[in-house]
Amino acid sequence: MTATPSAPMTQDQLKTLVGQAALAYVTPDTVVGVGTGSTVDKFIDALAASGIRIAGAVSSSVRSTERMKALGIAVLEASEVSSLDVYIDGADEIDHQGHMVKGGGAALTREKIVADLAKTFVCIADESKQVEALGRFPLPVEVIPMAAAQITRRFAAMGATARLREGCVTDNSCHILDVTGLRITDPAAFEADVNQWPGVVTVGVFARNKASVCLLGTAEGVKTLTF
Numbered sequence: 325m326t327a328t329p330s331a332p333m334t335q336d337q338l339k340t341l342v343g344q345a346a347l348a349y350v351t352p353d354t355v356v357g358v359g360t361g362s363t364v365d366k367f368i369d370a371l372a373a374s375g376i377r378i379a380g381a382v383s384s385s386v387r388s389t390e391r392m393k394a395l396g397i398a399v400l401e402a403s404e405v406s407s408l409d410v411y412i413d414g415a416d417e418i419d420h421q422g423h424m425v426k427g428g429g430a431a432l433t434r435e436k437i438v439a440d441l442a443k444t445f446v447c448i449a450d451e452s453k454q455v456e457a458l459g460r461f462p463l464p465v466e467v468i469p470m471a472a473a474q475i476t477r478r479f480a481a482m483g484a485t486a487r488l489r490e491g492c493v494t495d496n497s498c499h500i501l502d503v504t505g506l507r508i509t510d511p512a513a514f515e516a517d518v519n520q521w522p523g524v525v526t527v528g529v530f531a532r533n534k535a536s537v538c539l540l541g542t543a544e545g546v547k548t549l550t551f
């Protein structure tokens with residue numbers, strides 16, 4: 325009798341898989357940094373269901389805070405901790421060195437703040453997020469509203485196109501530009517440059533706060549990449 329080939333896992337199932345795999349990085353009775361997005365939602369659900377007792381979570385968004393509180397996970401302010409062992413978050417893109425593009429969910433500024441508190445950044449992502457070079461996904465840039473037009477012109481001068489994300493106001497009352505037409509060959513230099521343009525709150529390249537580990541959901545299961 326021939327074995328029936330199993331159906332390939334959906335992207336949603338891969339997200340569930342890596343959300344559960346991230347539990348291995350949670351040390352009981354510590355405070356955990358928690359990112360934002362549909363993959364992180366799977367991690368939050370897995371954490372709540374796991375019975376692992378943690379001292380609380382520092383959240384990167386109103387969205388994750390609300391989800392955690394609804395599931396009985398205590399949420400602390402970033403100002404209440406001086407460091408975190410681990411920060412667990414998704415990504416829109418991750419390259420082979422652990423550099424990421426983030427901000428598809430508009431939470432990039434708080435994500436970078438919480439990531440900066442953590443000793444280890446665990447990225448959880450399905451394999452569609454892995455890229456050779458950053459720039460395929462439109463790069464989110466959080467900006468002070470009055471500077472949006474001039475920042476758009478600066479990107480145009482680089483040959484890129486920045487579009488205002490319609491109807492999006494961030495948790496910090498700012499706007500998001502989504503930038504296409506970039507190929508980011510030196511993520512650290514790009515991040516440092518764009519971050520100091522007047523009016524830029526945060527650029528969605530995470531090079532300084534890159535991933536330490538990536539749990540990548542693939543058809544063969546979870547691959548652990550370390551950087």
Ligand code: 5RP
Nearest residue numbers: 361362363414427428429431
């Ligand atoms: C939110 C983010 C997310 O981590 C990123 O957009 C990935 O989201 P998802 O897990 O839903 O694919 O940076 O600002």
